[in-house]
Amino acid sequence: MNFFLQVFGNPELYASTLAMATPLALAALGGTFSERTGVVNIAMEGIMLVGAFFGVMIAVLTHSSLLGLLAGMVAGIITSLALAWPAIRLQSDQVIIGMAINVFAGGLTAFLLNTVYGYNGTPTNTPFLPTITIPGLVKIPFLGQVIGQQNLLVYVMLILVVVGHYVLFHTNIGLQMRAVGEHPEAAATVGVSVVNIRYLGVSIGGMLSGMAGVYLSLGLLNGFDVNMTNGRGYIALAAMIFGKWTPFGSLLSSLLFGFAIALSISLQGYQVSANLVGMLPYVLTIVALTGIIGRSRAPLADGIPYEPSK
């Protein structure tokens, strides 16, 4: 009993849950936009790495973490175009292109790290993204310790989820996106440009994955390291599916997965295996796909190339 109170009664567990969930939620939200328009995005892992690296590089060069953030987002968009163009124009297999980007990005960022910074890693005087303290809120016992003081991007993420939900379900452009992802031929018939909407969806995905990467390198961890995303892009993919391709669903499942990660960290030193706890996100995703607790269904045209001539 004492053990449970020690682990689960500690507000730091929940603060860490929020911090761990942020990169997942950002990338999952981006993936939602990409897949809602019909382009499968398994490239989040690679795009996060690119964002993480260029975020650090520009932050070091300009002495500004915010310019680093911007650079990471732009790098994310550019990388995502390497998915968008063959997926949209050449009708290539989106899963395989995504895999190519992941392999390429992992190799390129490791190569650049070595070439630009040598074996010592990124500089220790890198400007990091600021931690924000919300006055008043931080004073509330327990809750204040959980959400009163977090990294800038944690709050940005929470706002973006709300904005993302609004855009996707309450605006004209959101309706067009969902239409293109469900039935591109029908959307094209009423004058929606399938090509442009898909570029937009994938770019938003790239931007948010890039942001997630910057959060890792300039927020959660100090600097860039080889393959530092460590599978988070794939967990984000799982969060998106478990969240049924919706912004709020993505956030909730990211929080759940973030909790599993935070828990497995806080369990280090106890007899319970962190590895077994760490399986939770993956098990839950399979459960969600097999429909044991509410079936998760992909957009109908997700992953299917659109050929206008047909």
Place this chain on the structure above:
Amino acid sequence: MKRLWKALSLPLYAVITGLILGAIIMAIAKYNPWSAYGSLLMGAFGNPIAIGNTVSGAIPLMLTALGIAVAFRTGLFNIGAEGQYWVGAMAAVFIGYNFASMPWYFHIPLALIAAMVAGGLWGGVIPGLAKAWVGAHEVITTMMMSYIAILLAHYMVEKGPMMQQGFVPQSPPITSSATLPTILTNSNLSAGLYIALAAVVVVHILLFYTSFGYKLRAVGYNAFAARYSGLPVALYTVLSLGISGVLAGLAGGVQFLGVDYQLTDTFQSGYGYTAIVVALLARNNPLGIVLASIFFSALSSGSQMMQITSGVSANMTDVITGIIIFFVAADRLYAYILRTFRKKQVIAVARKEVQG
């Protein structure tokens, strides 16, 4: 001859494009691409031991890629072969360090069969049934199962039943009766090579000379037509993913009986992912897989030498690999470029005629 060229041209284009773009990136970073590729080649094929290690590295790639190719031929994408490789490795090592009194001609086959069964169940049962019954996409389920397998492997040697006595997170080493003999002195090359080559022949025959293979391919070619002609598509889905897992599991078994001998706390072989690239580049042809797996093994075994002698980070080979996959998948790119080029030519000719 024309058919052979057609089959070879795309992979060849992709490899050449990858090497050229890799050289350009190296040149931009102020390295000498010639000396980098030269040292890579020397590292991979420079002496008999290097050749032995390159071929040795191709063995798990070959076996895993065969499995991925079987799934691809059935229209299924087994992206989780990495995890199936590790469950195979766990099963083989577990049998390998138990039953020390068993003669080798029972011990080795038992360990390898355990590896195959483990891999087959991991890849076939949950992803296969989930796909067959509720249509859950196998890309996601095999990927998730792969992560679960790797965490399970960590658990096994960190706190679980396979941890060796002491404080180092690793399994006990397998006994000599379960060890595959080395066939080239001072190299990693084990008798696993014969197993891999036998598997190539078996899969080739299975796919192209049996009615079972014909049906697998029929499901992959057109699942609707296959269903209407009375084929139990669900059964073939489970079997195909199962065979895919069997071969990935066998890869893990052969690697640990022949090269690694015990589980240590790093579970990142990368074979499962590189094998996808191998299968893609070989266009799911078993004989092509032999060549493609030696190519990628050479990239990886030569990269260390490249890093030491020319200073180019060994990760450069991942950059090249990524580019190669990209260009294999974007297969319409070459036609697209050609079409744009011809269009320009036609326009130029037309313009001349109008003006002339």
